[in-house]
Amino acid sequence: MKFIPHTQKEIEEMMRDIGISSLDDLFKDIPDEVKIKEKLNLPTPLSELGIKNEIENIFSSDIPPKRIFLGGGAYYHFIPSTVNYILNRGEFYTSYTPYQPELSQGILQALFEFQSVLSDLTGADVTNASMYDGATSLVEAIFMAERIKNKKRLLVANSLNPEYQEVIKTYLKPRNIEIEYIDFREDGRVDLDKLKDKSKNDFSSLVIQSPNYFGIIEDIEDINKIVKEKDALLILSILEVLSLGMLKPPFELGVDILTGEAQSFGLPLSFGGPYLGIIQTRKEFIREIPGRIVGETVDRNGKRCFVMTLRTREQDIRREKAKSNICTNNSLNAIASLVYLTTVGPEGLKKIANLNYKKAHYFKQRLTNEGFNLTFSGPFFNEIAVNLPFSYDILKEKLSIVGIEGGFPLRYYGMDNSYLFAVTEMNSREDIELLICALKEG
Amino acid sequence: MKFIPHTQKEIEEMMRDIGISSLDDLFKDIPDEVKIKEKLNLPTPLSELGIKNEIENIFSSDIPPKRIFLGGGAYYHFIPSTVNYILNRGEFYTSYTPYQPELSQGILQALFEFQSVLSDLTGADVTNASMYDGATSLVEAIFMAERIKNKKRLLVANSLNPEYQEVIKTYLKPRNIEIEYIDFREDGRVDLDKLKDKSKNDFSSLVIQSPNYFGIIEDIEDINKIVKEKDALLILSILEVLSLGMLKPPFELGVDILTGEAQSFGLPLSFGGPYLGIIQTRKEFIREIPGRIVGETVDRNGKRCFVMTLRTREQDIRREKAKSNICTNNSLNAIASLVYLTTVGPEGLKKIANLNYKKAHYFKQRLTNEGFNLTFSGPFFNEIAVNLPFSYDILKEKLSIVGIEGGFPLRYYGMDNSYLFAVTEMNSREDIELLICALKEG
Amino acid sequence: MKLLNELSKRGKNKFDIEDDINSEIEMLDDKYLRDDVNIPDVSEIELIRHFISLSKDNYGVDNGFYPLGSCTMKYNPKINEDIAKREELKYFHPLTSIEYSQGLLKIMWEIEEFLKSLTGMDAFTLQPAAGAHGEYTGLRIMWEYFNEKGEKRNKVILPDSSHGTNPASSSMLGLDVIEIESKEGMVDPEKLIEVVDENTFALMLTNPNTLGFFEKDILKISKILKSKGALLYYDGANLNGFVGIARPGDMGFDAVHLNLHKTFSTPHGGGGPGSGPVGVKEFLKDYLPYPVIENSDDFYYFSKPAKSIGKVRSFFGNFSVILKAYLYIKELGFEGLKEVSQIAVLNANYIKEKLKKYYPSQFDRLVKHECILSGKIYKEYGVKTLDIAKRIMDYGFHPPTIYFPHIVDEALMIEPTETENKETLDNFIEAMIKISDEIKNNPEIVKNAPITTKIQRPDELRANKELKVKW
Amino acid sequence: MKLLNELSKRGKNKFDIEDDINSEIEMLDDKYLRDDVNIPDVSEIELIRHFISLSKDNYGVDNGFYPLGSCTMKYNPKINEDIAKREELKYFHPLTSIEYSQGLLKIMWEIEEFLKSLTGMDAFTLQPAAGAHGEYTGLRIMWEYFNEKGEKRNKVILPDSSHGTNPASSSMLGLDVIEIESKEGMVDPEKLIEVVDENTFALMLTNPNTLGFFEKDILKISKILKSKGALLYYDGANLNGFVGIARPGDMGFDAVHLNLHKTFSTPHGGGGPGSGPVGVKEFLKDYLPYPVIENSDDFYYFSKPAKSIGKVRSFFGNFSVILKAYLYIKELGFEGLKEVSQIAVLNANYIKEKLKKYYPSQFDRLVKHECILSGKIYKEYGVKTLDIAKRIMDYGFHPPTIYFPHIVDEALMIEPTETENKETLDNFIEAMIKISDEIKNNPEIVKNAPITTKIQRPDELRANKELKVKW
Numbered sequence A, B: 001m002k003f004i005p006h007t008q009k010e011i012e013e014m015m016r017d018i019g020i021s022s023l024d025d026l027f028k029d030i031p032d033e034v035k036i037k038e039k040l041n042l043p044t045p046l047s048e049l050g051i052k053n054e055i056e057n058i059f060s061s062d063i064p065p066k067r068i069f070l071g072g073g074a075y076y077h078f079i080p081s082t083v084n085y086i087l088n089r090g091e092f093y094t095s096y097t098p099y100q101p102e103l104s105q106g107i108l109q110a111l112f113e114f115q116s117v118l119s120d121l122t123g124a125d126v127t128n129a130s131m132y133d134g135a136t137s138l139v140e141a142i143f144m145a146e147r148i149k150n151k152k153r154l155l156v157a158n159s160l161n162p163e164y165q166e167v168i169k170t171y172l173k174p175r176n177i178e179i180e181y182i183d184f185r186e187d188g189r190v191d192l193d194k195l196k197d198k199s200k201n202d203f204s205s206l207v208i209q210s211p212n213y214f215g216i217i218e219d220i221e222d223i224n225k226i227v228k229e230k231d232a233l234l235i236l237s238i239l240e241v242l243s244l245g246m247l248k249p250p251f252e253l254g255v256d257i258l259t260g261e262a263q264s265f266g267l268p269l270s271f272g273g274p275y276l277g278i279i280q281t282r283k284e285f286i287r288e289i290p291g292r293i294v295g296e297t298v299d300r301n302g303k304r305c306f307v308m309t310l311r312t313r314e315q316d317i318r319r320e321k322a323k324s325n326i327c328t329n330n331s332l333n334a335i336a337s338l339v340y341l342t343t344v345g346p347e348g349l350k351k352i353a354n355l356n357y358k359k360a361h362y363f364k365q366r367l368t369n370e371g372f373n374l375t376f377s378g379p380f381f382n383e384i385a386v387n388l389p390f391s392y393d394i395l396k397e398k399l400s401i402v403g404i405e406g407g408f409p410l411r412y413y414g415m416d417n418s419y420l421f422a423v424t425e426m427n428s429r430e431d432i433e434l435l436i437c438a439l440k441e442g
Numbered sequence C, D: 001m002k003l004l005n006e007l008s009k010r011g012k013n014k015f016d017i018e019d020d021i022n023s024e025i026e027m028l029d030d031k032y033l034r035d036d037v038n039i040p041d042v043s044e045i046e047l048i049r050h051f052i053s054l055s056k057d058n059y060g061v062d063n064g065f066y067p068l069g070s071c072t073m074k075y076n077p078k079i080n081e082d083i084a085k086r087e088e089l090k091y092f093h094p095l096t097s098i099e100y101s102q103g104l105l106k107i108m109w110e111i112e113e114f115l116k117s118l119t120g121m122d123a124f125t126l127q128p129a130a131g132a133h134g135e136y137t138g139l140r141i142m143w144e145y146f147n148e149k150g151e152k153r154n155k156v157i158l159p160d161s162s163h164g165t166n167p168a169s170s171s172m173l174g175l176d177v178i179e180i181e182s183k184e185g186m187v188d189p190e191k192l193i194e195v196v197d198e199n200t201f202a203l204m205l206t207n208p209n210t211l212g213f214f215e216k217d218i219l220k221i222s223k224i225l226k227s228k229g230a231l232l233y234y235d236g237a238n239l240n241g242f243v244g245i246a247r248p249g250d251m252g253f254d255a256v257h258l259n260l261h262k263t264f265s266t267p268h269g270g271g272g273p274g275s276g277p278v279g280v281k282e283f284l285k286d287y288l289p290y291p292v293i294e295n296s297d298d299f300y301y302f303s304k305p306a307k308s309i310g311k312v313r314s315f316f317g318n319f320s321v322i323l324k325a326y327l328y329i330k331e332l333g334f335e336g337l338k339e340v341s342q343i344a345v346l347n348a349n350y351i352k353e354k355l356k357k358y359y360p361s362q363f364d365r366l367v368k369h370e371c372i373l374s375g376k377i378y379k380e381y382g383v384k385t386l387d388i389a390k391r392i393m394d395y396g397f398h399p400p401t402i403y404f405p406h407i408v409d410e411a412l413m414i415e416p417t418e419t420e421n422k423e424t425l426d427n428f429i430e431a432m433i434k435i436s437d438e439i440k441n442n443p444e445i446v447k448n449a450p451i452t453t454k455i456q457r458p459d460e461l462r463a464n465k466e467l468k469v470k471w
């Protein structure tokens, strides 16, 4: 395919007007030594039909089953048709970051609405216009806390998603910030005693996840008390944002910075991305939040409108003094999540959240009826760790026979026979029964 | 699902304002005898997720193979992504017939462009804004010819698609128009001698198809001479409009009315519909053409714009004296075909048409190499009838093993062992080899 | 906006496709071959911009209130569009062997069952491509029935409020049309008796009729026709007025057509595609066009009714439109469909009550899905209903249907549908009242409308005279 | 336009979902439960109209010319969008066992191969979510390399024309930024020599740079850095300027990032998602973030490089963005990509030649993907470049980037890309010349622009002061 709209004649006219005699002349400032001399090893070009056929082949084999009980930071949820319908609007998806507000009110208002809806949902004062993903927004929150509290020590709940733990490590290493981990208890929750212990020395912030990596709901208020005694900040990371349809707004529980992965709000699994990082905070920290923020204002005729605001935090204005290097973020996905939340509405969000809760607990009931043990005893939302008397390979085999994907091993914690299962509204009762059956088998 | 946007409170307010106390009051003018008293036997309502799951089940079983060699009035062709992208615009597909030109310039200009492109393609002066399908537009052409020539006799080439023949019969029966059929020769084309013979008596028009039902290209000029000697009209029906990418513009060959099925121009097979009927004619007959026509004009400020024109031919103005009863037609599909034609462009259309020709002729080569006989010897485009030494059931079995659909039996003509195959750009060389293989087998 | 041909320049389009045949192929004789193809040559980016830009010059239900009377412009659910665009349908050939199409046949069979339930008819064909096509098919079935009985009836009776397709469909069969005057906007049984005789083929009736009234004497009407052996045809374009509340089959109708692109929410596409299934009573069942879908032991197949009128189109119907209506019915169920008409009627009456003193017509009674107002009292200001319609655009709404039905002077035919909320109706009502004020205080504003649209008051006479129907 | 919360009314939304569990389930302790969810409650039709209407207040490449410099706003092929929206991707969980994801891993593996070919680098990671993320990742890899070697270097050198993300990314690693002055818009080797020392971590260079110039002394520059053991980082945001013509890997760059959402045509989505793969030379390969994709005998799997910096995000990258870029490369092939830069550069030079006398900047030399003009000569009329940008809107175009790079006074940074045809460029050029006439004859027109947009000159100060960042 070619997306070049010129006719040969036009190209020639243009060359004449510029005063060159061949297209090569356009590159005469490039030293010959670095010019490509031979045809690079790239595939032969394909037509639209050709590429479709090729992709068809890829997608017609090796496709995972649709009965998915995998979670761990990405969840299989229902996406209403409205979402894609709106994302399909070229006016949205083919536009750039809204530098020119006169031509970008659509994106700007939608992002303002996104910020508002997300703030209302969690009780935050400020939500930025999106981050890359849940992990990187958590890192930014940690940096934020460090800018605010200026202590070179960070506490991290060990029940935080291991991938996120890895990302934190990568980012903190060059910054000389010490990380200490807070272990979890038998019930899967942060061990408050250990937290108290570790919080004896100064630290900028504590990072927890709730529902945590094991699906367990933390007692945020209790944790916050300990954190606040040391004048540190509490950073909450939510990876299953659907839980917000059921659980208390985190900012009412004392959270200072909330970061999250909002993939559950209308984004396809897409083999891991692009998803949607969110970061929120209280009004007092607004000047420390990274990335783009849309604010309301009026135009010269007094008409309400929206612009990017507090721009002096950003890299294009402040360069090395910016709060972050983030530039391109995830606007379109923010709009997707806005359309998602607006489509399901307040009652719908509660319904879906409750249904997740119910199905996961039904699964738990069935498991315990069948004599399986949960790894942790704490309250949970839609994800649980189960102890199973067989290896991961055997589990995979059992499940693949019945066309199920699920059960991610907790190897990171050395709990080799404990597996994480997520249950969502996409899993029918039959799917659950099938899963139970497969686990019982043999 | 529910698409009612009212809150319960609003409903009550409205009832109060109208002065009724229950919604039932709105129907008090309907006699009790005809009111529905019990719950009708309809399915329980489904949510969006519920309906998706149900449909998923239907579509995950019993789906035909994608190697399709079926034609006979509907063809499997490539549809570029641009088509659906444009059809997805709510401004187009959720609008009504453009009664208010100020709010409908999009549809109106697109239909004007459709008319223009189709006219340019065939050499017609006038194309209307679309008909239901190829068969009904053919009937309208016959009525048109009758209005113009006023003879109660119609000649029809027997090589016209049998379904179309049936439709003609249905429509003509109450109108007392006599139909006579012109047989085809060994080469599959209209028998000119028989035509001369039958044309001795007066007739309004002769209907031919080219490429005809057997895929054979007719000698339109020769046929036209005979028709014109009797001052009758020649109606050409084209079911594989893609052939226009290769064959002479029919109006240059003397055709008076052209009707066709334009499904090949960007419309999905969709199990038979909706497709796109086209009808075209010469300027002199413009007042006899049925359906909607868009014309260019200017607005009060002298700005070019488009309106529906010659409206006095239509049912909403002329009622029983209208040229046809057609009202809702196929605007959106007309736009689809316009986007299709514009996407492939002049060179692309030629390329695709030539590729169809080439692949079909390659298939023919392979067939004859393997000792199979074609049923007819005439020149063809992308469809051919093949004599095979086995029954339809056996053919189906052979093909289903290799995942091919194709070979429609010419039972209508009593040629039980002759089967129609279409070959398009969607059939790879491998598909063709596979088909040959399957035919040779056992 | 430029036209495509004005954007065209040879060589812009870069479309390509692979050729995997490397054998020599005999070429077609030159005499059949065209020299060139003369269609617009534009690049893909220009194409996209052109059509996106065109779309922005168009107004649909997705853009706002569209109270076009008799058109039932309700919300078109996006889920149904998505499903109808499934990849599988792209390659589902209508001649596919039925072993592969059981699922689709089931869908067709089931929607026929649903429509039977909803209308009280005994059998359906899904073939007609639109309402008018349905009318033709229904009348054609009746014609075959009479023909078989050897009865030569040729009079179709229509109320003066009937839709234009009714007489036009009758004409297509060579039948004569007799229009009878309405009384209070409804069929007058007295008048009907006068014209019904042994030569009467049928009465075609829309119910609720195009004034939005339920034909209160429907049972009397039916008796009058039956007494002379004539049949009763139901134009179901307005079924949204009592779907789930009452059934044409229980009112004496012998054949009906439905507009799936109205009551059953399939989008109108700027003028189609639609779908106009026809339902008949038992005694007409054998005349249905073939193929019909049969089901034995959950195996679905096609067959041809004994006395079938033949075929009215190619293949079996506008499948993907039918599919959307099927989905809609499954989404709503009985209670949901009943609520549709309840709220549609609530909305129509609400508008009527709020606006009747500003735009009085000669009628004021309970309406169903739509209400008729009139601009006639503004003639004295030199303002026509057309002007009012154009002014409505300036307030951001699509105008209602105007000048129809013909029996109401300066008619404004307003069908809000059930998917419009109270706020929208209130905004519309407010705009209409403002317009009435404008007419009284400053009629020029209204006569000069619209002022907010890109083009304004096209010269239709010129279009008719010049007949420029291609570039 | 109303805001969603202004449309909201409790009870409008009718969303539903089936519950197929009929067992009793223990409820969560009340203390965890929220009372209510306070998000907008609107109906589906309102939602659709709201967002459709919002979209109409936005301008994208699909709407017209978008010559935003440094952003490479080229056409986004619709086929790629379609493929990336395939149903399968909706349920392709990143933790899916690799037996099921061989096809997707192959795509990732292959695009890495393509990118290696195109850049001359030895290994790639697809993880970074955008260009800036790529910069961080690339620098982080370098940091790990030096750290491992026990070298504590902390000086990142940047030309004064560099993009803001370059210094910001350096800071995130705690590195110090040194800006060097350009000479004739390019890095001055003399100046560079002065600042490069044993403490120099790297030079970050965009090439073609943000003025659109190819850094002609690139080989010298590279030598200077290497001589002190420092590294050379390539900001590949502007690769569109010589893709297929030259390769950063052949110029001495040690690590590069590419913006798939620029050169490789994936849409920018109003500000993301993007994708910023990072490529490195052999000696840095072991430091790549994990997982990396390996292939043995056509079986694809993940592994962790020996000295991996760890992870820079969750999972493996923005897969569906990567997929679109993969498709784009397969559609174009080598010749196609080469043509991309040829025509992109042709277009940029064409604009520059036609406009340089109207908007002269201090530079006039051959450019690559973009050209820099300046509005500085119009200061005497009281017209700022911002005014010119706003006026461009009235002519139907999106304005270029303005006031960047900082080293050009009143900069207008124009990147036409290869997907704009001559007519569009000519129209733009004509508009720009007209604007220059307007400034000279009637500067108020320009100072009062835009007049055609729905909103005009928002009060940004007020936004900053009031900080109303939610409703």
Ligand SMILES: Cc1ncc(COP(=O)(O)O)c(C=O)c1O
Pocket: B326, B327, B328, C070, C071, C130, C131, C132, C133, C163, C165, C166, C206, C210, C235, C237, C238, C259, C274, C276
């Ligand atoms: C009352 C009535 N009958 C028949 C029709 C014709 O339906 P269609 O346009 O689908 O042919 C319409 C539609 O305009 C109508 O309103």
Ligand SMILES: Cc1ncc(COP(=O)(O)O)c(C=O)c1O
Pocket: A326, A327, A328, D070, D071, D130, D131, D132, D133, D163, D165, D166, D206, D210, D235, D237, D238, D259, D274, D276
């Ligand atoms: C030269 C240059 N470098 C880096 C970036 C940052 O890329 P991204 O926005 O994807 O983070 C950009 C994009 O604006 C750029 O133009």
